[in-house]
Amino acid sequence: MKKIIIDCDPGHDDALALVMAVAAPDLDILAVTTSAGNQTPDKTLNNAMRMLTLLKQRNIPVAGGNKKPLMQDLIVAENVHGETGLDGAVLPDPDFMPAKIPAVQLIAETLSSAAEPVTLVVTGPMTNIALFLQIYPQLKIKIAQIVFMGGAMNTGNYTPSSEFNIAVDPESAKIVINSGLPLIMAGLNLTHQAQIYQEEIENIRKIDNEVAHSTAGQLDFYGIYYGQDKWGFKGIPLHDPCTIAWLQHPEYFEGADYHVDVEVAGTLTRGETVVDRFNLLNLPKNVHVLTTVQRQKFIQLLTDAIASF
Structure with a gap:
């Protein structure tokens, strides 16, 4: 049983990652913490709690995190995720309370009491994790x-060269990526392959449980943004669930080790993850970058997770 802490900013794809993680028989969720990103901090915390209420996981400790990125004002993705951050979802109101401590403290207390090292799954901006590493080295x-x-x-999907989660808080990402910890990166080059097609959404819609009904509604809304011609996508890329799928079935993925850093000063490139594919800098390879996913197996894993409720 792999013990994990999920730090997220729900967000439709974060919500699906929570569904997969709760359903996974080999994952034990010790805590869920929330960051500000896809929506404002109060909304992402509420969304995590609404999802866990839907999934009947009231015993998992939940805590809200930092209110803004380290060095810049908060950017939110209302154009992608809607006013609530989970538009289209049918969700209950939370029936439990969040922890009365901030996310960074919940992470620290959870790790302190863990008998063995814990995997952190980060599907939003890295603000909470960077702060944790600074406060509790x-x-x-x-x-x-x-x-x-x-x-x-x-x-990129926020600027031509930057992905949204990193662009929201580049300084935090730089701290985490240079932390020396083992890192596995599911970036856009991978997650744009992890698309769910309309016929597969219809298969989920036919599953007769509340989680499936909520998921179908979420995907209908989420698909509006990704259905724009500019993307050229056949389906909807499911970014965040790739992290959970890799933890369960790394054999569905291919990847390689590279030196990665984050640009924080560039006028046009702030927030870019610079991946040294050809070892031009001759620096240590600090990140395992996932490069391909077996799409159909990934979608089947998600569908089976939803059906398990």
Whole structure:
């Protein structure tokens, strides 16, 4: 049983990652913390709690995180995720309370009491994790690895060269990526392959449970943004669930080790994850960058997870 802490900013794809993680028989969610990103901090916290209420997971500790990125004002993705951050979803109101401590403290307390190192799954901006590493450096040894959705090799979805999660808080991402911890990166070059097609959404819609009904509604809304001609996508890319799928079935993926850093000063490139594909800098390879996914197996894993409720 792999023990994990999920730091997220729900967000439709974060919500699906939570569904997959709760359904996974080999994952034990010790805590869920939320960052500000896809929506404002109050909304992302509420969305995480609404999702966990839907999934009947009231016993998982939940805490809200930092209110803004380290060095810049908050950017939100209302154009992608809607006014609530989970528009299109049919969700109950939370029936439990969040922890009365901030996210960074919940992460610290959870790691302190863990008998073995814990995997951090980060599907939003890295603000909470960067702060944790600065405040509790002695607990770094309790982190087994960090699996994150963010960044890209040679593309962007917020600016031409930056992915949204990294662009929201580049300084935090730079701290985490240079932390020396084992890192697994699911960037846009990978997640744009992890598309769900309309006929597969219809298969989910036919599943007779509340999670499936909510998921179908979420995907209908989420698909509006990704259905724009400019993307050229056949389906909807499911970014954040790639992290959970990799933890369950790394054999569905291919990847390679590269030196990666984050640009924080560039006028046109701030927030870019610079991946040294050809080892031009001759620096240590600090990130395992996922490069391909077996799409149909990934979608089947998601569908089976939804059906399990």
